[in-house]
Amino acid sequence: LGLGLSIQFHYVYILLIPILILLLFIFKKSVFPLNFKHVIPSVLILMLALSTYILSEIKFNFRITSALLNSGTSSGLHPKETLFVINRLIHDNIFANYSLTPIVILITLSFIAYFLFQKKAKPKIVFLFIWFLGGLAPYLLSGSPSYYYSAGIAVSLIIFSAFLINHFWKKKRIFSIFLFALLIFNNLNQIFNLNKFGPNKDFIIQPGMLVSDEKRVVDYIYQTANSEQFAVGALTIPLSINTTWSYLLEWYG
Secondary structure, X not given: OHHHHHHHHOHHHHXXXXXXXXXXXXXXXXXXXXXXXXXXXXXXXXXXXXXXXHHHHHHOOOHHHHHHHHHHHHOOOOHHHHHHHHHHHHHHHOOOOOOOHHHHHHHHHHHHHHHHOOOOOHHXXXXXXXXXXXXXXXXXXXXXXXXXXXXXXXXXXXXXXXXXHHHOOOOOHHHHHHHHHHHHHHHHHHHHHHHHHOOOOOOOOOOOOOHHHHHHHHHHHHHHHOOOOOOOOOOOOOOOOOHHHHHHHHHOO
């Protein structure tokens, strides 16, 4: 269900499928047995969650599928853009200073390497690391820095930070308190410094995409047409897929 809803949110989360398969393979002894009793209901729930998506694909001649196949054959990997996203994640969630984020990344990798040799902690770290790397896949393949491509990747970083605080609380309490205070200070600092500028434009791809504004546009179209037949062409996101306006003209128009 979660996978289906994620793909409904944005088609790029199709990339979660191989990540899920990898996690199930690695942790197959830790989860429920993967037999027909569990697999069939899971697949049916996934298909139910994706049913409207699949029907839309059929209706619009598999536009998203074609776009994915074409982009996959024409574009390469984007390591530079992916590294930028990693730096931004550290900046936004741990330490808001881009000049020091490479150092924070090295320290984080050192902790990961340390815990990989700890039998009790290793499965948790492997799970979080795959989660994090899986969230970077859309950036590596597309080169787009859009925030919504990594809706869950920051969560793995936050959970890892919480893991560090909890792990060192008994023996290295000063370090745990320092890390906790750093995270709180970083977030409060950005709230006070950035909130005054209003919504983050990197989050809001189309600031005018409110139903109230869209209805006014539809009204304007009909008024301008003056009861004559008309056709609508729009430069939209996603490109050349006018599902939003098609829905509005069917529902409101």
